[in-house]
Amino acid sequence: xxxxxxxxxxxxxxxxxxxxxxxxxxxxxxxxxxxxxxxxxxxxxxxxxxxxxxxxxxxxxxxxxxxxxxxxxxxxxxxxxxxxxxxxxxxxxxxxxxxxxxxxxxxxxx
Amino acid sequence: xxxxxxxxxxxxxxxxxxxxxxxxxxxxxxxxxxxxxxxxxxxxxxxxxxxxxxxxxxxxxxxxxxxxxxxxxxxxxxxxxxxxxxxxxxxxxxxxxxxxxxxxxxxxxxxxxxxxxxx
Numbered sequence: 132x133x134x135x136x137x138x139x140x141x142x143x144x145x146x147x148x149x150x151x152x153x154x155x156x157x158x159x160x161x162x163x164x165x166x167x168x169x170x171x172x173x174x175x176x177x178x179x180x181x182x183x184x185x186x187x188x189x190x191x192x193x194x195x196x197x198x199x200x201x202x203x204x205x206x207x208x209x210x211x212x213x214x215x216x217x218x219x220x221x222x223x224x225x226x227x228x229x230x231x232x233x234x235x236x237x238x239x240x241x
Numbered sequence: 242x243x244x245x246x247x248x249x250x251x252x253x254x255x256x257x258x259x260x261x262x263x264x265x266x267x268x269x270x271x272x273x274x275x276x277x278x279x280x281x282x283x284x285x286x287x288x289x290x291x292x293x294x295x296x297x298x299x300x301x302x303x304x305x306x307x308x309x310x311x312x313x314x315x316x317x318x319x320x321x322x323x324x325x326x327x328x329x330x331x332x333x334x335x336x337x338x339x340x341x342x343x344x345x346x347x348x349x350x351x352x353x354x355x356x357x358x359x360x
Contacts, residue, residue, distance in 0.1 A: 174351065232288040
């Protein structure tokens with residue numbers, strides 16, 4: 132199974148800061164990597180798909196990059212409403228294939 | 242409007258079998274390139290993918306839980322059912338169903354249902 136290593140596990144930043152989260156796959160997954168935002172008590176929300184494509188309606192301050200095994204998620208200017216936990220997710224050989232989530236990054240405001 | 246809604250027991254006893262139902266609307270379970278997954282999240286912990294099923298009935302299971310899981314669908318009822326056998330307190334979690342595109346993204350999620358395993 133493909134393992135996803137996400138870091139950091141938690142992050143504290145100020146409003147306006149640039150925030151970066153990384154995700155590393157245990158093997159080459161091309162660009163089969165998505166990013167989600169989860170706020171407390173809510174289901175996750177898709178932000179970025181196929182490593183770098185912004186989901187419709189998602190603010191442009193969110194972006195993603197990478198391919199192969201190393202991926203990066205960036206918030207260019209942190210806003211108070213961005214407080215959440217962020218997850219990467221890989222997919223492999225769909226269908227039927229398999230799916231793995233990263234361990235999550237909890238983002239807090241300083 | 243696409244919606245998914247989980248239903249099932251809120252409390253199960255250790256060793257019992259859990260049966261969860263995901264009822265979908267706004268799309269058909271026979272749609273090509275679409276599937277439904279089950280994902281769980283223990284309190285305060287990360288998301289864990291459990292299983293998914295596609296329109297052509299292809300299925301996939303988490304390697305670590307494969308022996309305990311069965312996923313099925315009833316297209317006429319717009320329902321996807323997950324059973325998990327031999328429940329343990331560590332299986333206490335919020336269980337989500339989500340629509341899975343064959344390109345690998347979850348674009349719609351249910352609200353989740355909290356299942357507690359306790360005697």
